[in-house]
Amino acid sequence: MTIDRRYLYLAVFFSGMTSLAVELSxxxxxxxxxxxxxxxxxxxxxLILIYLTLGYYIGGKWADRxxxxxxxxxxxxxxxxxxxxVPVVSHPVLQVSAQAFDQLQMGILFGxxxxxxxxxxxxVTLLGTASPFAIRLAITEPAEAGRISGRIYAISTLGSFIxxxxxxxxxxxxIGTFRTFVAFSALLLLVALVGLGRSAGWRSAxxxxxxxxxxxxxxxxxIRGPYKTTSGxxxxxxxxxxxxxxxxxxxxxxxxxNDGQGIHSIxxxxxxxxxxPWEQVLAASFFNPAPYDPGKxxxxxxxxxxxxxxxxxxxxxxxxxxxxxxEIDPEIIxxxxxxxxxxxxxxxxxxxxxxxxxxxxxxxxxIISVDAYRPPYIPWHMTTREFFEIVRDHxxxxxxxxxxxxxxxxxxxxxxxxxxxxxxxxxSVYVVDIPNTFNSMIYATMQPTTSANLGQNLAxxxxxxxxxxxxxxxxxxxxxxxxxxxxxxxxxTDDRAPIEWITNAMVIRFIISGEVEELQ
Numbered sequence: 001m002t003i004d005r006r007y008l009y010l011a012v013f014f015s016g017m018t019s020l021a022v023e024l025s026x027x028x029x030x031x032x033x034x035x036x037x038x039x040x041x042x043x044x045x046x047l048i049l050i051y052l053t054l055g056y057y058i059g060g061k062w063a064d065r066x067x068x069x070x071x072x073x074x075x076x077x078x079x080x081x082x083x084x085x086v087p088v089v090s091h092p093v094l095q096v097s098a099q100a101f102d103q104l105q106m107g108i109l110f111g112x113x114x115x116x117x118x119x120x121x122x123x124v125t126l127l128g129t130a131s132p133f134a135i136r137l138a139i140t141e142p143a144e145a146g147r148i149s150g151r152i153y154a155i156s157t158l159g160s161f162i163x164x165x166x167x168x169x170x171x172x173x174x175i176g177t178f179r180t181f182v183a184f185s186a187l188l189l190l191v192a193l194v195g196l197g198r199s200a201g202w203r204s205a206x207x208x209x210x211x212x213x214x215x216x217x218x219x220x221x222x223i224r225g226p227y228k229t230t231s232g233x234x235x236x237x238x239x240x241x242x243x244x245x246x247x248x249x250x251x252x253x254x255x256x257x258n259d260g261q262g263i264h265s266i267x268x269x270x271x272x273x274x275x276x277p278w279e280q281v282l283a284a285s286f287f288n289p290a291p292y293d294p295g296k297x298x299x300x301x302x303x304x305x306x307x308x309x310x311x312x313x314x315x316x317x318x319x320x321x322x323x324x325x326x327e328i329d330p331e332i333i334x335x336x337x338x339x340x341x342x343x344x345x346x347x348x349x350x351x352x353x354x355x356x357x358x359x360x361x362x363x364x365x366x367i368i369s370v371d372a373y374r375p376p377y378i379p380w381h382m383t384t385r386e387f388f389e390i391v392r393d394h395x396x397x398x399x400x401x402x403x404x405x406x407x408x409x410x411x412x413x414x415x416x417x418x419x420x421x422x423x424x425x426x427x428s429v430y431v432v433d434i435p436n437t438f439n440s441m442i443y444a445t446m447q448p449t450t451s452a453n454l455g456q457n458l459a460x461x462x463x464x465x466x467x468x469x470x471x472x473x474x475x476x477x478x479x480x481x482x483x484x485x486x487x488x489x490x491x492x493t494d495d496r497a498p499i500e501w502i503t504n505a506m507v508i509r510f511i512i513s514g515e516v517e518e519l520q
Contacts, residue, residue: 003069003137007195009155011076014191015130016159017166021184022083022124023048024167028177028238029087030117047117048124055128062129063136069199072133076192077208079126084185084215086119087178131156173240173331182215189215235339239331246339253339255307255332262406265307267340272316272470275477277404277439278309280432281369282317282471283478284400287430287449290456294318294471296398297366302326303354303382304372307335308342314367317468320346324365326357355382359390366396370403380497383418387494388425392446401426401444406506408438412486413502415440419486431483440483454479 026044062071131152138148163184171180189212197205234253235246245256252274255265266274273279285297297318302310305325314323323346327333330351336342342349350357354372368391372382381387391401401422405415415431419442423429426444430451433440458475461467492499 003140004198005138007198008069008072008134008138009152011073011191011195012130012134012152012156013159014188015076015079015127016156017163018080018083018159018184018188019052019124019127020160020163021167021180022086022120022127024164025172025177025180025184026086026120028167028172028243029090029181043117048120051121051124052128055125055130056132058125059129059132060136063133067136069137070196070204072130072137073192073196073199075126075129075133077189077196077211079123079130080185080187080189080192081208081211081215082123082126083188084182085218086123087181088218090119091178168240172238176238185215186212235335237331237335239329241329242332244329244331244335246335255335255340257332265309265336265340267307267309267312269341272313273473274309275435276437277371277434277441279313279470279474280434280441280478281310281367281371281402281404282314283432283441283454283474284367284369284402284443284445285398286457286461286475286478287400287428287443287445287451287453288398288447288457289449289453291460292398292453292457294461294467297321299323299363299365300367300369301358301361301363301365301394302369302371303358304370305336305349306332306371307340308344308347308349309340310369310371311342311344311347312340313470315344315346317471320344323347324357324361324363325349326352326354328353353379355379355387355390358394361394364394364396364399366399368395368399368401370401373406378499378503380492380499381494383421383499384492384494384497385421385424388422388444392425395446397446399446401442403442405440405442406438407433407440408506411506412440413489414506415442416487416489417492417499417502418442420489421492423486423488424491429486431486432478433481433483435477435481441478442486451482454482 023044026048027041030040030044059075062075134152135149138152139145167180167184171183175183193205193208196208232247232249233245234248235244237244242257247254247256251268251270253267254263256262257264263276266276266278268274281302285294286292294317299321300311300314300318300323302323302325305311305327308325311323311325314321323344325347327349328351333342333349333351336349354370358368370382370391373379388401395401403418403422405418407415419429419431422442422444426446427448428445428450430443431440432443454475458472458479461472461475490498
């Protein structure tokens with residue numbers, strides 16, 4: 001029996017590419033509904049590794065029993081086909097999951113999560129058989145076993161490397177998650193069918209010609225329409241970073257990302273005060289000694305610009321001051337400009353990670369707002385002492401920091417940890433709970449200050465006839481909801497920031513309690 005090693009290597013390459021593409025696409029498929037916490041990632045990676053392990057074991061035994069190219073390529077044919085079935089079959093399950101998440105129906109949510117993960121057992125296990133089976137076919141002399149094995153694993157790993165970046169950087173933002181599955185399925189199916197035809201005759205390959213046709217039909221039926229049938233949805237898209245939704249309700253336009261529980265930006269052409277975390281950033285400077293005039297605020301940076309709610313409010317209160325808004329997802333910036341009127345000429349929207357962008361900036365600001373995390377989606381590198389030292393170095397002498405932090409009823413562990421870390425860098429730290437939300441603002445000032453300054457500045461600004469009503473409302477809200485100083489706990493560092501321990505515990509307690517936040 002003659003083995004075409006070159007084509008065998010090609011099949012191994014595409015099998016390895018598809019394996020990692022499935023894993024990365026699975027994270028987006030599930031992340032759109034269940035979120036992107038480390039718990040979700042652990043489930044995806046862990047189970048896929050188990051499935052691959054099972055495939056390696058089965059593949060080795062299968063190859064010894066039937067060491068024929070026809071068997072190898074037939075397995076790849078079915079692996080490819082079942083990869084394409086995953087998004088089609090999962091679509092109705094994800095629709096149920098999305099509704100269950102919005103209504104916090106936890107039994108349905110966990111059941112559907114498990115069901116979708118189980119869908120991967122067949123395609124991933126079959127993909128796992130490829131490398132051991134190919135090694136068995138390619139080795140004809142014992143003396144070449146090491147060289148052939150190393151070559152096959154190298155080729156498979158190279159394919160996996162391509163499969164890591166191609167879905168995230170190219171296909172998912174271009175054609176979406178579901179069609180990314182179908183694209184990789186179709187490509188591997190083509191390679192497998194050609195290999196089957198070359199090794200066992202084209203009649204053997206024609207037996208499976210119905211598969212690509214079935215994928216096209218099923219994909220068209222299964223992919224039609226959004227799987228999140230959220231009321232008021234006017235736009236949705238997928239980027240390299242997020243599943244993005246824009247909703248309209250009662251005259252408000254809202255931005256929701258990924259699992260869809262939080263409102264990341266809100267807009268109304270007739271209103272500026274949304275009684276949420278966005279406008280509370282504006283109170284930061286008024287922890288400085290009175291009288292502090294709004295005209296002293298000359299610049300601002302926002303880490304986590306989203307669709308520009310805070311930037312719009314700050315422009316209204318402080319005038320057209322320069323505002324640098326850092327947002328890692330360029331698609332969100334485009335959504336902000338199109339649906340949220342984020343077109344202020346004084347706003348400089350910068351596509352960059354917030355920490356990296358601020359660290360490489362040469363500017364200093366009166367206010368730096370950090371609105372880049374909400375449990376359980378917290379970028380750990382923006383919670384550490386080293387990060388807050390970067391923030392401090394980019395504030396003016398009268399500068400102030402404002403951070404939007406999520407919490408749950410009775411659980412202030414995240415606030416305490418962040419407050420402890422910030423207090424290791426800044427002399428004064430304050431916490432304000434935002435009424436009727438699961439949000440708190442943590443403020444820090446460059447100079448030693450007292451909370452009494454807030455009331456004194458409110459009295460001063462109330463006497464000024466040109467003070468923005470929004471600013472007065474914001475400072476008044478901060479005064480009335482000022483909390484005790486955060487308890488001293490752990491200082492997060494770049495070397496050790498166990499943020500996941502805190503957020504995972506918060507999520508579990510949140511689920512058990514069944515709390516639901518009202519839309520702002």
